[in-house]
Amino acid sequence: MTAVASIPLAHDPAPSVPQSRAALLSYGLTAPALIGVFVLILLPAASVLGLALTDWQFGAKRLSFIGVANFRKLWADPVFWKAAANTALYAAIVIPGTIMLGLAVSLLIHARSSFKSVYQAIHFIPVMATMAAMAIVWESMLHPTIGLVNHLLSMAGLGGRNWLRDPAMVLPTLAVIGIWQQFGFAMVLFMSGLQSIPKELYEAARADGAASAFDRFFIVTLPMLGPVALFIAVVTAIRSLQVFDTVQVLTQGGPNGASEVLLHRLYVEAFGFLRTGYGAAFTVVFTAAVAILTVLQTRTLDRRVHYA
Amino acid sequence: MLAPNAVLLERDASFAAHPQGDSTADHAAQNGAADGKPRHTISLRRITRKYQESVALDGIDLDVREGEFLAIVGPSGCGKSTLLKIIAGLDDPTAGELWINGRPSIGLEPRARDIAMVFQTYALYPHMTAAQNIALPLRMRRMRRWQRLPGMALLSSGARKGLAEIKTEVSAIAGSLGIAHLLHRKPSQLSGGQRQRVAVARAMIRRPAVFLMDEPLSNLDAKLRVEMRREIASLHRRLGITFVYVTHDQSEAMTLADRVAVMANGEFLQVAAPRELYADPAHLEVARFVGTPTINCLPAEVTAPGTIDVLGTSVPCSLIAPTGTPATACIRPEHILVVRGAEHGVDASVISIEDHGADLYVRVLVAREHELTLRASPADLAGLRNGQAVRIRLTPENFLFFDAEGRRIRAGRRAAAA
Numbered sequence: 001m002t003a004v005a006s007i008p009l010a011h012d013p014a015p016s017v018p019q020s021r022a023a024l025l026s027y028g029l030t031a032p033a034l035i036g037v038f039v040l041i042l043l044p045a046a047s048v049l050g051l052a053l054t055d056w057q058f059g060a061k062r063l064s065f066i067g068v069a070n071f072r073k074l075w076a077d078p079v080f081w082k083a084a085a086n087t088a089l090y091a092a093i094v095i096p097g098t099i100m101l102g103l104a105v106s107l108l109i110h111a112r113s114s115f116k117s118v119y120q121a122i123h124f125i126p127v128m129a130t131m132a133a134m135a136i137v138w139e140s141m142l143h144p145t146i147g148l149v150n151h152l153l154s155m156a157g158l159g160g161r162n163w164l165r166d167p168a169m170v171l172p173t174l175a176v177i178g179i180w181q182q183f184g185f186a187m188v189l190f191m192s193g194l195q196s197i198p199k200e201l202y203e204a205a206r207a208d209g210a211a212s213a214f215d216r217f218f219i220v221t222l223p224m225l226g227p228v229a230l231f232i233a234v235v236t237a238i239r240s241l242q243v244f245d246t247v248q249v250l251t252q253g254g255p256n257g258a259s260e261v262l263l264h265r266l267y268v269e270a271f272g273f274l275r276t277g278y279g280a281a282f283t284v285v286f287t288a289a290v291a292i293l294t295v296l297q298t299r300t301l302d303r304r305v306h307y308a
Numbered sequence: 309m310l311a312p313n314a315v316l317l318e319r320d321a322s323f324a325a326h327p328q329g330d331s332t333a334d335h336a337a338q339n340g341a342a343d344g345k346p347r348h349t350i351s352l353r354r355i356t357r358k359y360q361e362s363v364a365l366d367g368i369d370l371d372v373r374e375g376e377f378l379a380i381v382g383p384s385g386c387g388k389s390t391l392l393k394i395i396a397g398l399d400d401p402t403a404g405e406l407w408i409n410g411r412p413s414i415g416l417e418p419r420a421r422d423i424a425m426v427f428q429t430y431a432l433y434p435h436m437t438a439a440q441n442i443a444l445p446l447r448m449r450r451m452r453r454w455q456r457l458p459g460m461a462l463l464s465s466g467a468r469k470g471l472a473e474i475k476t477e478v479s480a481i482a483g484s485l486g487i488a489h490l491l492h493r494k495p496s497q498l499s500g501g502q503r504q505r506v507a508v509a510r511a512m513i514r515r516p517a518v519f520l521m522d523e524p525l526s527n528l529d530a531k532l533r534v535e536m537r538r539e540i541a542s543l544h545r546r547l548g549i550t551f552v553y554v555t556h557d558q559s560e561a562m563t564l565a566d567r568v569a570v571m572a573n574g575e576f577l578q579v580a581a582p583r584e585l586y587a588d589p590a591h592l593e594v595a596r597f598v599g600t601p602t603i604n605c606l607p608a609e610v611t612a613p614g615t616i617d618v619l620g621t622s623v624p625c626s627l628i629a630p631t632g633t634p635a636t637a638c639i640r641p642e643h644i645l646v647v648r649g650a651e652h653g654v655d656a657s658v659i660s661i662e663d664h665g666a667d668l669y670v671r672v673l674v675a676r677e678h679e680l681t682l683r684a685s686p687a688d689l690a691g692l693r694n695g696q697a698v699r700i701r702l703t704p705e706n707f708l709f710f711d712a713e714g715r716r717i718r719a720g721r722r723a724a725a726a
Contacts, residue, residue, distance in 0.1 A: 203398045204431035208510065209419040209448030219444070223435040 051280035058274040070281035080282070082257050083265040086171055087241055090261060093175035094182065094240040099232055101179060102186025103225070109187070110194045120191060124184040131181060135249035138177050139164070164250055167258035174259055177246050182239060186232045193228035197221065230301045234294055241290050262286050347374040348407070349518055349550040350395060355404035357390055357574075364390045365401065366574040372518075377544050377551040379561035381597070382571030388554045389522055391571075395552060396425050396520050409517055419448075421518075424511035428523040430503045432495040432510075439478050439491040442509045446474045449514065481509045501532050508543070519544075521553045525560060537564060558598050562586070570594045592714035595638050601669050604644070604680045608637035608709065616709065619654055619675055623704045635717060636710045641669065643706035644682035646689060646698050653699035656680070658692060668692075672700060 052070055056063035074080050109119045126134065141148045142163040150160025163173040197220065205216045244263040247253060253260035253268070266286060270279025350372040357365040364387045372378045380388045393399035394406065397418035406413045408421050418425075424445070432441050447456055447470075454460065455467040462468075482488040485505045495503055504524060511519060524540070525533045541564055544551050555561050561568045562582040569579040570593070578590040582598075589595035595603050610633040611617040616625055618637045647653040656672040659679065668689055670682050682700065692698070709717040 198429060198431065200427045200429050200431035201433065203393070203396075204425070204427055204433075205444075206398060207396055207418045207423070207425040208445040209514075211417040211419045215448070215453070219433065223433070226435065 048280045048283055051277055052284045054277045056277045058270075058276045063277070066277075070278050071285070073278065074281055074285060079257065079260065079265060080262075083253075083260045083262045086259065087243070087261045087263075089171055090175050090178065090243055091237060091240040093172060094178040094243075095233060095236050097175065097179040098182045098186050098236045098240075099229060101183040102232065103190050103229075105183065106187045106190035106194060107221075110191060116191075120188060123187050126181050127184040127188075129181075131245040132249050134181070135177070135246050138246070139250055142173065165255055167255050170251055170255065170259040174243070174246050174250070178240055178243060181246075182236055186236065189228050189232055190225060193225045194221070197224045230298070233301070234297055237297060238290060238294060241293070348372060349374045349376075349409060350552065351405075351407040352391075352395075353405040355391070355394060355401045355406065357387070357394065357399065358402045364574050365394070368404070368574075368576060370569065370576070370579065372550055372552060375548050375550055377541075377553065377564060377566045378569060379553045379555060379565035379567075380569045380571055381555055381558055381561040383597075384556055386571045387574040388556075388571050392425075392520055392522050392552065392554045395518070396423055397421050398425075422516050423518045423520055424514055424516040425520040425522065426504075426507050426511050426524045428526055430495070430507040430527075432503055432506055434495050437492055437494055438487065438498065438506045438509075439475075439482070441495070441506055442478045442481060442491075442513055443474045445510060445514045446477065447471075450474070477513060478509075481513050485509050485512075500528050501536060504528065504536060508540075512543075512547070516549065518550045518552065519547070521551065523555055524553075526555070526557070533560075540564060559600060562598065568598075570597055589708065590716050592636055592638070592710040592716075595708055595710070599640060601641050601681045601683065603638045603640055603708075605636050605638045606678055606680075608635045609633065610635065616707075618702070618707070619678070621654070623707060625704065625707070625709070634712055636714075638708045638710065639680075639702050639706055641681045641683035643703050644680060645701045645703065646670075646682070646684065646692075647701045648699075651699070651701070653701045656698055656700050658694055658696045658698060660694060661692060672698065674700070 053065055053067060054063045055066045055069075105123055109116055109123075112119070140146070142150075144150060144160065144162040144165070147160075147163075149163065153160045161169055163169050201220045201224070202216055205219045210216045210219050242263050243261050244267065247259055247261055247264045248267070251259040253264050262282075263286070266279055266282045269275050269282055348371045350370070352368050352370040355365055355368040355370075356363070368391060370378075380391060382388050390399060394401050395408070397413070397416055397420075401414065404414075408423065413421055432438075433444070436444070450473075451467060451470050455464060455470065460467040478491070479488060482491055485508060487502060487505045487509065490498060490502055490506070495506070498506065507524070521540075525536050528536060537560060540551075540553075544564075553561070553564060562585070565582060567579060567581055568585055570577045570585065570591075572593050578585060578594045580588075580590075585594060585598050589598065592605070596605070606618055608616050608618045610631055611622060612631055614624060615622040616635065616637065617623070623637075654674055656674045659671040659673050661671075662669040663686065666685070667683050668686050670684065670689065670692065672680050672682065674680055680700075711717050
């Protein structure tokens with residue numbers, strides 16, 4: 001390839017298009033993409049950042065620049081901190097739950113010889129379903145008197161609960177729904193990861209004395225799934241920090257803020273109370289936090305799971 | 309009773325398709341060193357492996373002597389890797405019996421078989437360093453599961469002591485293979501040859517009774533392959549343990565092994581020393597498989613008792629076969645001579661000349677349809693050109709004859725009725 005490139009070609013005189021025209025042409029060709037990035041990403045982001053420094057309320061005729069007052073207010077707002085703590089707890093349940101359930105299901109399906117894609121498709125349905133609609137189904141299942149969950153529990157001799165109205169239960173319940181929604185995605189990725197593990201590694205492990213499947217799982221499977229698991233962890237983390245639809249449909253952050261999460265609070269401030277400037281500040285902080293967490297997560301785990 | 313049986317098996321290993329009687333019952337006795345016979349590290353009897361439709365292995369019998377280097381060679385898909393996996397315990401035969409070190413081993417986990425294996429792809433664990441890869445077989449054997457948990461070295465003195473011992477052994481093995489300076493690297497940071505050495509070290513560290521190698525050199529480039537081949541030979545001399553080596557490369561098998569088993573379609577065609585395979589092949593496929601350049605094969609027919617017709621000329625030979633028996637006459641490239649002057653010979657024209665330095669490989673066309681390759685020294689054929697008409701002589705005593713099924717027709721023996 002290099003040898004070919006270094007041979008001067010016969011029909012290679014001075015470029016037929018002058019330098020300036022070539023430059024113009026390349027700008028012209030990239031312009032649509034550049035305009036798209038500017039209009040759809042940079043401009044809205046800049047305006048959010050700008051609005052965060054004002055006291056604008058949605059529909060108001062005037063706005064004034066108030067510096068970082070919105071951020072100070074946010075810092076002092078106990079509801080913000082409550083929402084942040086709830087979101088962190090939610091993510092702390094959903095991320096490991098999704099990874100473990102996704103891994104377990106993918107291992108079970110992978111071990112089968114037939115109907116793999118059928119099982120895969122079934123477990124993938126929650127990922128494709130509209131969460132707002134599914135939330136209504138969950139609401140009826142979790143209903144304290146007529147819900148399926150409590151019926152099953154009472155048949156098993158266990159007492160039911162008011163899952164969505166009990167301040168101690170509401171967040172874990174939402175987290176379970178979150179896991180239900182996301183594990184299919186993790187499962188599909190783990191499946192592809194499992195398929196790409198060379199068979200020889202399992203044979204080598206057996207020849208090296210790993211007689212039990214349990215040992216081989218820890219010597220081969222788990223480490224080889226590292227890169228996939230990292231990707232799933234990052235995506236699941238971002239999605240669970242952005243939990244909104246289940247909260248909005250099922251609890252509206254209640255009872256008494258027990259299920260208030262960041263994105264729902266943001267929505268209420270910006271679109272419920274129409275405090276757009278405050279909401280914008282909220283958005284800036286939220287986005288920055290998610291970005292920092294993602295980078296940290298990738299940096300720290302990347303070194304441990306990529307072997308190249 | 310026992311000794312003759314053992315001798316029979318030994319000799320008849322080359323005709324392995326026909327197992328000799330019920331040799332399994334007295335196998336244990338035969339395997340003992342007491343009778344003065346060489347000890348067999350591995351014995352296979354009628355090993356058969358079937359998949360849903362196809363038969364991968366069809367009644368394989370084999371004895372591998374202690375300390376022997378046995379190569380199993382054959383085209384891809386002939387069942388050689390399946391056979392190795394069955395010996396290793398990574399696959400189970402559909403039927404048949406297997407002894408390793410005198411122990412019936414069917415159904416035993418690889419861990420219990422005293423074997424080690426080197427894989428074609430090396431199968432190193434990519435997340436572990438070279439040192440961790442090499443140490444794994446010892447960790448799996450010497451340390452309990454809880455001791456292998458991360459951080460246990462800090463908590464348990466037993467785990468700490470075990471790890472220290474293992475570390476010493478890993479360093480020693482790595483030193484002997486010249487990879488001591490690479491121990492901290494991950495497999496992705498190693499070259500093909502270095503990975504190969506790590507894989508060999510991982511297999512060696514447990515001092516197994518049998519070393520199984522599945523095409524260990526086929527992922528290396530040509531130069532490195534020759535170099536590693538030499539190292540494997542010296543490794544075998546140094547360790548003195550039994551090697552079973554699977555390859556599709558006949559020259560690897562011929563140069564490394566004490567005995568070579570040539571396999572095709574799930575059966576052994578011949579098991580013999582390299583020289584014997586070359587000079588006295590039992591089957592047409594063996595003759596074709598062994599030797600570079602490939603042996604020349606010509607259609608032939610028995611025209612009268614004691615003569616066989618090749619290329620329109622009658623070759624006298626001591627074969628006893630019915631008149632009209634079709635056969636294949638094969639002759640090695642070095643047994644075809646270019647003759648000068650008025651000497652008797654067959655007319656031919658030169659198609660191509662390959663100069664291999666010490667040898668010339670010359671392809672000639674005979675009787676307008678048969679291409680033959682001959683090998684000669686450049687000095688003998690100085691001035692030979694493409695297209696030139698030459699006269700060649702095929703030395704009759706060097707012909708090998710095979711019947712229509714590819715079985716060897718031997719001199720003085722009645723050929724199978726066609």
